[in-house]
Amino acid sequence: MWAILTLLVENKPGILFKVTHLFRSRNFNIDSISVGVTDNPEYSRMTITTYGDEKQVEQIVKQLDKMIDTIEVKHLDEHKTVYRELSIFKIKLSNANDSMEVNKLANAYGGKIHDVRKDSIMVELTATPDQIRAFEELAKPFGIIEVARTGVAALQRSGA
């Protein structure tokens, strides 16, 4: 099971270390993690995605909740959650048509074009991890030079 966890934590040095250390010492893996300060500068929000069966996810939520620096920990239902990840692809351009083709592909996924060069182009794509993976598959034939991904940011829908 793929799980999205959202954590409201104290915005203090060392908290990210403690959270990631907990995953390591309890034998869990982090699939992706993103951290940013909230509207209240005393708190940060971490979004962590991980894999595990229901029991394992329940256990990691409890262990995170037990941490004194976590204010709130939730396992989000992905169907009731808005979650997005930012990715940047640097794609190879081998012939004259490639630039147009990549543009089309980026448009289809709602991506933005940056840094157009003679032999490479950059695509910024904000989407779900599944959509990013799908885009990646389609971009592969052109030749992917580099990829950077932020990990998921997520918030539960109101009323959900």
Next chain:
Amino acid sequence: MNKMETMTGARALMVAMEKEGVKEVFGLPGGANLPMYDEFARCDIRHILVRHEQSAAHMADGFGRVSRKPGVCFATSGPGATNILTGIATAQADSSPMIAVTGQVPVAMIGKDAFQESDIIGMANPVVKYAFQPRTPDEIPRVVRTGFYIAETGRPGPVLIDIPKDVQQKEAAMTFPDEFKIRGYHPWTDPDIVHVERAIEMLLSAERPIILAGGGTIISSAFAELQSISELLMIPVVTTFKGKGAFPENHPLSLGPIGMHGHAEANKMMTEADCVLAIGTRFSDRSVGTFEAFEKRLKIIHMDVDPAEIGKNQTTSVAVIGDVRTSLRIMIKMLMQKAIKRTEENTWIKHVKETKEYWKENLKLHPGEMGAAKILRKLREILPHESIVTTEVGQHQMWASLFYDVIQPGTFFSSTGLGTMGWGFPAAIGAKVAKPNVPVVDIAGDGSFSMTENSLATAVLEDIPVIVFLLNNFTLGMVAQWQRTFYNRRMIGVDQGKCPDYVKLAESYGAQGIRAQSMDELDKAIKTALKSDVATVIDIPIDPEEDVLPFVAPGTSLADMILPS
């Protein structure tokens, strides 16, 4: 008192600790904690000098378990700090309240690989309940106040306070807070009444119910409550090793500890039960072996203060989250309201008593005069019931579990989770500091005792007369037993030789050393030690070939215990 006062960080630390009621600190000075040490000259806190920082942590741990207030240990930066890590990890594994205060290199030097610098905050992270590193002196009063609160509330544990040297030295205007808030810390939850009700129904409808009392029962002092439930419902009680002595072991309904070296009758009844009320336990592998063999028909009611323990190692039928004493009180109240009290022995209780009787008669013991069972029963016979016993880690520890009956609840302590050799003796010193008026005995083995034997210096110089009851088989006995059992008697790295001579060792420290080679000598030695005003080592040579039995091999079920042949 919320008036601002100007003082150094070191002074603020001591003032704040005095406000917490600290009377003793176990420690060892060094370059980076000297400003704190200098403050001992200006306060009423007694400093107890150790010969190794690990022992300081174990002393604080022993003090904390007995007094239920955090014990305090001091160490310097770098190696001083890494030396107490084992002691901190031991306290964490056994949920013992502790405050460890380490010196650190000055703030500007942190991260520069300075002399005696270690990133103790990073190293200690997985083995502390919380860690602080104040970067300005004015943080110290709040750090101490919240540190003590965190250490002793909910599921207790060790808290590390790492103070850079310049933060100790600098002055600031200090406020000592009475009130504070920790947003992400909720140490206690109110037990859910509905769940308690369901637990009662389950216990009442069970044919073969049993109570499994863990260490949490002792931590929350739920002795009277445990006994009430057991007696009201006529349910036999087994304990985990850490829960040993949560229930008087001479009680007719007591079966003793279960586990790898549990009592035969306890393991047997545990595997036959159909419903268990598990109180303050984490279902450690050493306690329950593999539960799978019989858990399908076993209904588990789990009471614990720590929500993360519910379902961690064991799936439960009903969970009651909250302080176990509070939960048990609610349960008792409900039983009273329903006027439920069982008086007639049913077939299960009869079977339990028969089984207990059978094993009392039929467990084969070492035939010699100085067999472990006889030695420990002799100790029990002479020691007053209020005496506190600690143990080291090894065969003697398991023999203590099997043959030393705890009669007054909450008088038996051991390093059960981390299994730290060398724990018992310094912990006994800490225990004696907490309760100077009762005899304190460390049931020891030679392998384990030799790890912290230099605490004899502390016991003698600081006038803390504890008794080391040394079952000496000149061997790392438990390892030897595993080598005999699982490695076809290939004995590697276990022979300790007759080195040192523990009587002479004790005497060289100014302690009393007595060798006891017969039951008569042992009887006299214990009585002499109890009267002595100096620490005593009773060296009791025993048979190196004696095994601890019964034995549940690792990774197997309690039903498959190996018995003496």
